[in-house]
Amino acid sequence: MIPMDFYRGRRLRTSAAMRELVREHAVTANDLIMLYFVIDTEDENFKKEIPSMPGQYQLSLKQLELKVAEAVDNGLKALMLFGIPASKDELGSGAYDDDGIIQKATRRLKARWPELIVMADTCLCEYTSHGHCGMVQNQCVLNDPTLNLLARTAVSQARAGADVIAPSDMMDGRVAAIRQALDDEGFTDVPIMSYAVKYASAFYGPFRQAAEGAPKFGDRKTYQMDPPNAREAMREAAADLEEGADILMVKPGQPYLDIVRLVRDNFDTPVAAYQVSGEYAMIKAAALNGWIDEQAVVMESLVGFKRAGADLILSYFTEDVLKVLK
């Protein structure tokens, strides 16, 4: 005899409508942030595919505007910009130049789409000749002297119209320094989304090709977090919150869903998860080989972020997903 008192989970899976009725999480256009690489070039038709990120490009200002126009038509609400300057130097001056590439791109996008949320990645590595996220002396990345440069970068980005400042450098004290500088310049209402919990990850490989920001010597392990650590993530998040962060980000995403959940459970602030370049590259590579169903895998990976507790998701798949959601 079959016992009649067992659990029948299948009852609520009998049809698509039934499954949708009891569904716990969903990804919507309101959660998604697209990422763009904009390059400072005279050639307004410049649009170069990133070899390790099929479907993603380095874009001139004009090509960026064309791409964003299409995405906005599909429901894009927010984006984040990464800049590739025309030239680099020791101190990454292109990052805090009022006429720098991020500043120009931000002004251009905000002029056409005042409602669009434009976030600025605040870091120096794409702008420094050595490729590190801070000031370098004797092969060391200096913490405190870097803070002023980051603060200047944030203020310059806010002045250009950036809606959100997103420091990704992992220097200690940078959120406090940036908050103070923004407030001093009257940008009290510009929020900071800190890359609070950012690991020294091999999953950033394709990004460094895309943004041309790989370190020329050494690695980022003296400032980005050690992947095996979870408790330390709580200290990083608490520090950034204390210093004035409005949104806490965890990065990378999928290999760190446990950290997304920990941050969600320990803090009341909005939490963002970043599906990074290596995660994108892996899904794309498998899909291009016909080994996985790209759209299904992408939707599953994104709803995983929501299930883990993320409110916002930064993903290179955003443009594609908007089309699906539409």
Ligand code: PBG
């Ligand atoms: C800049 C920065 C990086 C990423 C975002 N901002 C690279 C790094 O820290 O080396 C990585 C994003 C990605 O891999 O998609 N500091």
